[in-house]
Amino acid sequence: MEHAKLAEINYLIEEGEFYTLKDVLKELEPAELVEIIQEQEEKEQLIIFRLLPTKLAARTFEYLDFETQEYFINTLNNDKIAAILNEMSPDDRTALLEYLPNRVVKELIAILSETERKVTLELLGYPESSVGRLVTPEYVAIKEDMTVEEVIDHIRAFGRDSETISVLYVVDEKGILTDDIRLREVILAPKGTVVRDLIDHKFVALHAMQDQEEAVEIFRKNDRNALPVLDEEGLLFGIVTIDDMLSVREEEDTEDIQKLGGSEALEEPYLTIPLLEMVKKRAGWLVILLLGEMLTASAMGFFEDEIAKAVVLTLFIPLIISSGGNTGSQATTLIIRAMAIGEVYLSDWWRVMRRELILGLMLGVILGVIGFLRILIWAKFMDSYGPHWLGIAYTVGFSLVGVVLWGSLAGSMLPILLKKLKLDPATSSAPFVATLVDVTGLVIYFSFAFFFLRGTLL
Amino acid sequence: MEHAKLAEINYLIEEGEFYTLKDVLKELEPAELVEIIQEQEEKEQLIIFRLLPTKLAARTFEYLDFETQEYFINTLNNDKIAAILNEMSPDDRTALLEYLPNRVVKELIAILSETERKVTLELLGYPESSVGRLVTPEYVAIKEDMTVEEVIDHIRAFGRDSETISVLYVVDEKGILTDDIRLREVILAPKGTVVRDLIDHKFVALHAMQDQEEAVEIFRKNDRNALPVLDEEGLLFGIVTIDDMLSVREEEDTEDIQKLGGSEALEEPYLTIPLLEMVKKRAGWLVILLLGEMLTASAMGFFEDEIAKAVVLTLFIPLIISSGGNTGSQATTLIIRAMAIGEVYLSDWWRVMRRELILGLMLGVILGVIGFLRILIWAKFMDSYGPHWLGIAYTVGFSLVGVVLWGSLAGSMLPILLKKLKLDPATSSAPFVATLVDVTGLVIYFSFAFFFLRGTLL
The missing domain is CATH 1.10.357.20 (SLC41 divalent cation transporters, integral membrane domain)
Structure with a gap:
């Protein structure tokens, strides 16, 4: 983030030139916006955030720390919050709900769309350190009898919201996972090939109740960017992506370090824990x-x-x-x-x-x-x-x-x-x-x- | 790994039934094979490894610890080693060469194919903690004037060896990176769309001489599974994938913990450091x-x-x-x-x-x-x-x-x-x-x- 851009934004806020500001902001990346927002006082944070288009607001919101997220939730009106929460990826949303007081969570869940609400409630049912909490249900499932062209058309039609489409999940009629397959294998296959001929029914899966620490090790051993998660009945419940493993590893190491230093794990940031x-x-x-x-x-x-x-x-x-x-x-x-x-x-x-x-x-x-x-x-x-x-x-x-x-x-x-x-x-x-x-x-x-x-x- | 499978393999080795063993082994995943190999004595390790088809052997080899890798290199004949090294992904190969004594490295580099040798030597020129050491040159580069169909054909033709094709890299004639674009965006675009219309010239890139610790933070802030790496002249040098970040984070935390415990960072496993x-x-x-x-x-x-x-x-x-x-x-x-x-x-x-x-x-x-x-x-x-x-x-x-x-x-x-x-x-x-x-x-x-x-x- 160059200083020039920051100075320009501060100037526009001071002068009240919100139309120009809106144009400047919508060109920025979420990571840049987070930096800008965290440099501001609360009032200015709100001004910037209100001017963002919904999708960009949601993506930026995901990267803010919980405190700032909570401040926005307490301040913005319900329609704006609902729009943002519905746009957020389910795993980030679950992490936020985890953090907020129960009273607020109830209110928030009420304003989610029906699908998103169902997903969130489901995600919240698993213990805090379980794989279930990291799951995102936004994956692409395909059937064994599809051709590679049908798969690509299917992705084009239904894949818009999937967190990752680099791996596709093959399920039978009951929703039981029978294999996973990389998108590259589908794309690299000759035209007309049927999915059944590309798969070998060998796959690695996590279980929703499994400990996140185990999941990190399984990711390390298997060279995948995402792994499927099965529920208690063996049905495909969702997927976990490797970027979440980076945070899991970091949190665990933090706990170990704090314990080695002779205190209990703080479980909250040093500066904000009461x-x-x-x-x-x-x-x-x-x-x-x-x-x-x-x-x-x-x-x-x-x-x-x-x-x-x-x-x-x-x-x-x-x-x-x-x-x-x-x-x-x-x-x-x-x-x-x-x-x-x-x-x-x-x-x-x-x-x-x-x-x-x-x-x-x-x-x-x-x-x-x-x-x-x-x-x-x-x-x-x-x-x-x-x-x-x-x-x-x-x-x-x-x-x-x-x-x-x-x-x-x-x-x-x-x-x-x-x-x-x-x-x-x-x-x-x-x-x-x-x-x-x-x-x-x-x-x-x-x-x-x-x-x-x-x-x-x- | 079930015990039954392990028992079966041990039985087949003892009885010398190598044809059956070969059939059993080739059905296994690299992660399973690594577990099996590490359970064995050195002689049996070699028997199992020799029976694997080259591609599977190379993928399994990547996951073995350096000691076992060194043992195999000292024992197998040059043709087999060359085949495996050439099949290995360049970043894993660099990590292995780093570990081996200089004398062995020279011999090994000599048996690599010309392309692989060039890549390896280049990778070895960067400081140990630099992003350059994690780079894999196996990415898919595309041009701005390609249509989405041309891109998919291009991937089908040239993408077979790329470590990741979930992100494609747009370069100009000089090899300067002008943008990156997710494969999903290409696939989701209407037929006939030209790459130029899909990109916005905003991208995040790492530099080959940058510290790996900084790279972890950049990955955390930007929601990507891979990031492009530029060399000193700004040319696209290769990519780094997020799974390498997991190891970087873990190694850094290990160093911090060891220092906090009042010793220098060991930089080698506890049981094998002299x-x-x-x-x-x-x-x-x-x-x-x-x-x-x-x-x-x-x-x-x-x-x-x-x-x-x-x-x-x-x-x-x-x-x-x-x-x-x-x-x-x-x-x-x-x-x-x-x-x-x-x-x-x-x-x-x-x-x-x-x-x-x-x-x-x-x-x-x-x-x-x-x-x-x-x-x-x-x-x-x-x-x-x-x-x-x-x-x-x-x-x-x-x-x-x-x-x-x-x-x-x-x-x-x-x-x-x-x-x-x-x-x-x-x-x-x-x-x-x-x-x-x-x-x-x-x-x-x-x-x-x-x-x-x-x-x-x-």
């Missing part, structure tokens, strides 16, 4: 983690006498436990993502464990040596840590090897264990690992302290 | 974090006298700093993801800060009250923490409010600051925040301790 809702999503894990970390206070209470004798030991506690925590969350994150994208399966647990054993040891040695040298240098040149600095250096060095090794192991095995128990690994791994490794890190640290400092400091 | 490579990717941040955490040892050294006087204070150090760290990484993760999917922009920093101030305070109060009660209960019923337990309870309670508030603020602002400085927020935020909040958490804790315990414990 504050109390956000507190609910974020406080839960923080409180559980706090309760878990209270175990560290108990663990340290157990070593209180030792600490009183050798206060210098406390200096390295944050360093030791955070190194364990960092290693643990690193390993957890890598394994959870590897499982999410199908690189690691439950049956690989032994390979993972072997790798993390070796890796944890190597990483631990690297960190341990650095920790050891740090204390050695400070002791030599700054005379910190008193006469028993060497024992302290050994304690810190070996503890680092221990917590890093333990962090890698615990961090990599816990998600696998949770998945085995049919729990969502993303939800709980990172926090559990952090607490587990913190508490055990203290035990590892004080054990090495006993070993190296018994009889001197302790 | 161990030394993995150590390199993981050790870097762990070492930097360790060096950062050494500041906590310095900070605590500063309070050593206080600790010696009141050892009981050390018991709550892990709890305080980990609560700050958890809050910080929670806020960081939410903001980084919100920026990645375009929910939060740099210009929103003030709104984010206002939200996190309020949220941090609310979360801090929740955690502070719990921490306060924990000490109160232990002191009353278990007689821990000595006579000054109330001062300690206040110290812990207020410190939790402080570190949680500070964690939310620092965690949310740092990614925004990093992005403002044109650095990748995902790479460095989580580790930086953790260290920052740990060190400052100690200062906050001991400051409250001074305030509440001065004259009693301290």
Whole structure:
């Protein structure tokens, strides 16, 4: 969107030159219009939107965010809204209805045309994460006994509203799907060929109740831009197009990332989720983690006498436990993502464990040596840590090897264990690992302290 | 894949009934064949693959993972490999060549047909994250003065190898793209219509040197299954299809997640990346974090006298700093993801800060009250923490409010600051925040301790 165009539009709105503005707007693409609208104040948004021809208004409306859509719905008159809703593609319309409060949804459904209403109500009956929610019923169905010319005439007559016609769906008299066929195969076939001779009754289909996450994987494995969706009775219910999979993938990754960060999935944009809702999503894990970390206070209470004798030991506690925590969350994150994208399966647990054993040891040695040298240098040149600095250096060095090794192991095995128990690994791994490794890190640290400092400091 | 089919195939291999096996295999879909092949040992994989007709072999080959592809390339004879490589779609072939060692790539390029070789070499000239790498040159180009019947005949004659013909590309004599048009518009147009009358010279195009991440966004904004790609001179270079965007999105999210987990992006599957490579990717941040955490040892050294006087204070150090760290990484993760999917922009920093101030305070109060009660209960019923337990309870309670508030603020602002400085927020935020909040958490804790315990414990 060039600035010149935007400046021109702002000028026309200011001057009230709406006829000229209308001509300028109708030449623009929906994506450009969305950008322009989102730059404006509410009043100006409405002016622009009212001037658009219905079809263009509907296509632009589909790309606006839910907030702006809701604002328009609350402001425009019923006829305009009905026209736009009826023009919208069914899957985008369902997504909007999902977002709006129930009261508004009821009103909106009432103003839809009968066909569109039926479709929408049907679409709304499926669980939120099911394939049924992504379905668009606008596809082209053909019969086995049609010739390729008849198919093309059929598309010309009935295909105007189909979201995709690159694939055609062959159904029998009962509406049972018998095959799908690419339009290119029909076009590339010699004239006079009958559909029956082009098909092989092999097709991939989704089920309306299936999870969207599974659908993404099926799309990835099969090189299709759209897949047919069957209902409970095996009848062709509609199709799902691949562009919806891009959003599904993105939403799922967002949920996983938010869970890995230690909150529940927000399920709403960061800036618009109500504050109390956000507190609910974020406080839960923080409180559980706090309760878990209270175990560290108990663990340290157990070593209180030792600490009183050798206060210098406390200096390295944050360093030791955070190194364990960092290693643990690193390993957890890598394994959870590897499982999410199908690189690691439950049956690989032994390979993972072997790798993390070796890796944890190597990483631990690297960190341990650095920790050891740090204390050695400070002791030599700054005379910190008193006469028993060497024992302290050994304690810190070996503890680092221990917590890093333990962090890698615990961090990599816990998600696998949770998945085995049919729990969502993303939800709980990172926090559990952090607490587990913190508490055990203290035990590892004080054990090495006993070993190296018994009889001197302790 | 039903077990019965798999069992049948295993039986046929064991019995050496290769003629029957061949008949069974040729009826299967590539996705099924991939599943079957990946269930087998290497020798059996080869047997199955050798029995497939060339076209089916090529389509199946495209879906195999790089390792298996490499194994087949090293094992099969040159004629078979050449046939398969020439049948593969150019973008999949480029991805494979990318993966293989240079020596093998040279040999393979040599056995390609001249046209395929030219295409592959061209594709390999673009940076790894550029749109050029996803391009397939198999599209249908048409001229403005063709009629719709001529277009359909043209597709029938030349379209057999095009990856998608749902969109056609209108070029002038010099090969400059003047518009794109959906096949459906051509088919739906009345007979005799000329292409010129169907187009409006408005189209969206990608550039070969453009970043793939930008391409995903452009696909999301424009409702297309394929977009044309222009080279440096504006000539039509090829097309990119939306199914490639699904992988791009997934790879980018994987990188972000791995970075948020505190390692570099692995860029290879977890189970196959060489161990030394993995150590390199993981050790870097762990070492930097360790060096950062050494500041906590310095900070605590500063309070050593206080600790010696009141050892009981050390018991709550892990709890305080980990609560700050958890809050910080929670806020960081939410903001980084919100920026990645375009929910939060740099210009929103003030709104984010206002939200996190309020949220941090609310979360801090929740955690502070719990921490306060924990000490109160232990002191009353278990007689821990000595006579000054109330001062300690206040110290812990207020410190939790402080570190949680500070964690939310620092965690949310740092990614925004990093992005403002044109650095990748995902790479460095989580580790930086953790260290920052740990060190400052100690200062906050001991400051409250001074305030509440001065004259009693301290």
